[in-house]
Amino acid sequence: MSNLSQGLVQIYTGNGKGKTTAAFGLALRAVGHGFRVFIIQFMKGNDGYGELDGIKRLSPECQLEHYGGAGWVHKGENLEENIVEAKKAFSRAQEIVFSGNWDIVILDEILNAIWFELIPESEVMELLTKKPSHVELILTGRNASEDMIEKADLVTEMVDKKHPYDKGIMSRQGIEF
Structure with missing residues (x-):
């Protein structure tokens, strides 16, 4: 079913804006x-992320599912709800990657889930190793490890040179979320 003859692994990481957008x-x-x-x-x-409704306009060729607990996650203070949600998301990701139904799978913010210790990096590395050769796999989030960077075929680091937050301009609907 896939149109891709060779699927690669891409990572969009760094502290700058634009990882999910890319x-x-x-x-x-x-x-x-x-x-x-x-x-x-x-x-x-x-809720409140514009992409949730925007992607529906690309359906059925593009599907989106989102997972996560309420509120912010703090390193070392992982609420059980966040761990459970991350594990559900990763289990679903594995199912999708191996289903044979999708050419490109985007795991948005998975690198953050690893960094916050919600899911083990070793399991994600195993997915990268075992993914079907025709599936393009894209991972986003801050703090990509050196092992993840080494495993990927393409790595782009978003660098924060200047940001409206520095002037007190908060996130704007339709632009940042």
């Missing part, structure tokens, strides 16, 4: 070329 831009481009894209968002349990 991955979603790729999804839009891919759907325009007839590819099927599945997006799983980790650590985004609260």
Whole structure:
């Protein structure tokens, strides 16, 4: 079913804005070329993200599911709800990657889920190793480890040079969320 003859592993990481935006831009481009894209968002349990409704306009070729507990996660203070949600998301990701139904799978914020110790990096590394050769796998989030960077075929680091937050401009609907 796949249109891809060779699927790679991409990582969008760093402290700068644009990791999810880059991955979603790729999804839009891919759907325009007839590819099927599945997006799983980790650590985004609260509603209000514009992409949740926007992706519906690309359905059925592009699907999105989001997982996460309420509120922010703090390192070392992982609420059981966040761990359970991250494990559900990762289990679903494995199912999607191996289903044979999707050309591109985007695991949005999975690198953060690893960093916050919600899911083990070793399990994600295993997924990267065992993924079908025709599936493009895209991981986003801050704090990509050196092992993850080494395993990926493409790594882009978003660097924060200047940001509106520095001037007190808060997140804007439709732009940052």
